[in-house]
Amino acid sequence: MSELPVVVVGAGPVGLAAAAHLVERGLEPLVLERGPIAGASVAEWNHVRLFSAWSELVDPAAGRLLDRGGWERPEPAAYPTGREWAQRYLRPLAVALGERVRFGAEVVGVSRRDRDRVVDSGREGAPFVVRLRVGDTEERVQAKAVVDASGTWSTPNPLGGDGLPAIGETGAADRIAYRVPDLADDSVRDRYAGRHVVVAGSGHSALTALVAFSGLAEDFPGTRISWVLRRGGVGDTFGGGEADELPARGALGLRAKAAVEAGLVTVVTGFRTDAVERGDDGRLALVSSAGQRIEGIDEVVTLCGFRPELGWLSEVRLGLDATLQAPVELAPLIDPNVHSCGTVYPHGAKELAHPEENFFLAGMKSYGRAPTFLAMTGYEQVRSIAAALAGDHEAAARVELVLAETGVCGGSGLFDDADSAEAGCCGASEPELMTLSAPSANR
Known part of the structure; x- marks a missing residue:
């Protein structure tokens, strides 16, 4: 089995960093990405500027790999947008990794060869079988280890206050967005300008949207x-x-606070959405579990965090916390009822291990439903995992990342919702966030 690759699922920041660390350790990675480009999820928030500077967004091993090819490092103190992060770092990194990265390959299942999750006999000696969908065909790839760094971007939390879609939410999907809109795009701006827009959520994504929409309200006075x-x-x-x-x-x-104080944003607190109703005029109403109503809504932007997609891992023996859906040893370290993202202790292979030997969740997916993930934390995770897979257990156990402890969340968290963790300053999340310039009506 030694000649088999380590399959890494996802060509985002953490998946590509995992591949760079594996290469340094003399292991052969195979990165499988369902999108057409590196950072395909990042491409969906190109317009957003990250909280973190470049110095916190480049993985050390990835930087060394890029440097060998004459890469021009960005200014360490500058803050990139998603577009800049992808174009200047993620895509060059994928090029440097070459044929080790395969695009258009969607992972739809993982198992052990000739063994479902029930079979014990010979399990640890059997290679993984990774099932792919490539266009209209299916393939199998064997691997000696699997690192799932696929993130949570594709599975946003619903508007419903009980974790399920609100009654009528699915039927109103044409009026509900689950991402921060790019209001610099004329067609997107036209959708919201002069309309009554509801922003749901209290994390950094919601604040980003509020800042953008407050600029829209200034340019288009009819916008509520x-x-x-x-x-x-x-x-x-x-x-x-x-x-x-x-x-x-x-x-x-x-x-965001200034926009509220200026009267550009109306705040509705203590509202847990139970139903979405559509009136005869096509406009929406939100109904809370307590019977409160918000009427005359044209568009809803739901920014209530993300959750992991675990369905395609049904044949893998996962050890997940019942509450957070994170690895059981990691969960107490990231519990948003106890920790802010600045007090999460750096962790690695030990905390990320599962009953299935040599299988790891890494990156945002490893946090399950916990909030505000840090890019630097993900880079430390995959450094440790690569060391463990190479047999260097001393390096795997060593902590090489120091995060400042602070009462304010530290790092570059993306996609969060503090409503899901009222005791903490962070909320449920995925990549890195964010500041966004308000668009001008003249753009």
């Missing part, structure tokens, strides 16, 4: 913005302001 929070009050939703460990994120919170 309602901000719906499940929590009973705004509280610390705006973050640490000038005291924030990440200045760009602190500035985002201050801008």
Whole structure:
């Protein structure tokens, strides 16, 4: 089995970093990405600027691999957009990895060769079988280990306050978005300008949307913005302001707060959506579990975090926490009822292990439903995993990342929702976030 590759699922920041670390360790990775390009999910939020500077967004092993090819490192103190992160780092990294990265290959299942999840006999000695969908065909790839770094971007949480889609939510899908809209795009801006827009969620994604929509409301006076929070009050939703460990994120919170104070945003607290109703005029109404109503809605932007897709891992023996859907040893370290993202202890292969030997969840997917993941944390995860797979258990156990502990969340968290973790400053999430310039009507 030694000649088989280590399959890495996902060619995002953490998946590509895993491949770079495996190469340094003399192991052969095979990165399988269902999208057509590296950072395919990042491409869906090209317009968003990250909280983290370039110095926090380049994995050390990936940087060394790129340097050998004459890569021009970005200015360490600059803050890239998603587009810049992908174009200047992720895609060159995929090119440097060459044929080790395969695009258009969707992983639809993982198992052990000739063994379903029930069979014990010879299990640990059997290679993994990774089932792929490539266009209209199916393939099998064998692997000696699997690192699932596929993220959670494709599975956003619903609007419904009980974790299930609200009654009528699916039927109103044409009026509900689950991503931060790119209001610099004329066609997208036209969808929202002059309309009543509800933004649901209280994480950094929601704040990003509020800042963008407040600019739209200034340019198009007929635009109404309602901000719906499940929590009973705004509280610390705006973050640490000038005291924030990440200045760009602190500035985002201050801008969102200013928009509320200027009357550009109407705040509705203590609202847990139970139903979405469509009136005869085609406009929507949100109904809470307590019977409250928000009427006359044209568009809803639901930014309530993300969750892991585990269906295609049904034949793998996973050890997941019953609450967070994160590895059982990791879950207590990231529980949003106890921790902010700045107090999560760096961790590696030991905390990410499952009953299925040599199978790991890494990156945002490893956090399950916990909030605000850090790119640096993901890079430390895959460094440790690569060391463990290479047999260097001392290096796997060593912590090589130091995060500043702070009462304000630290790092470059993307896609979160503090409503899901009212005791913490972070909320449920996936990649890295965010500040966004408000669009001008003249663009």
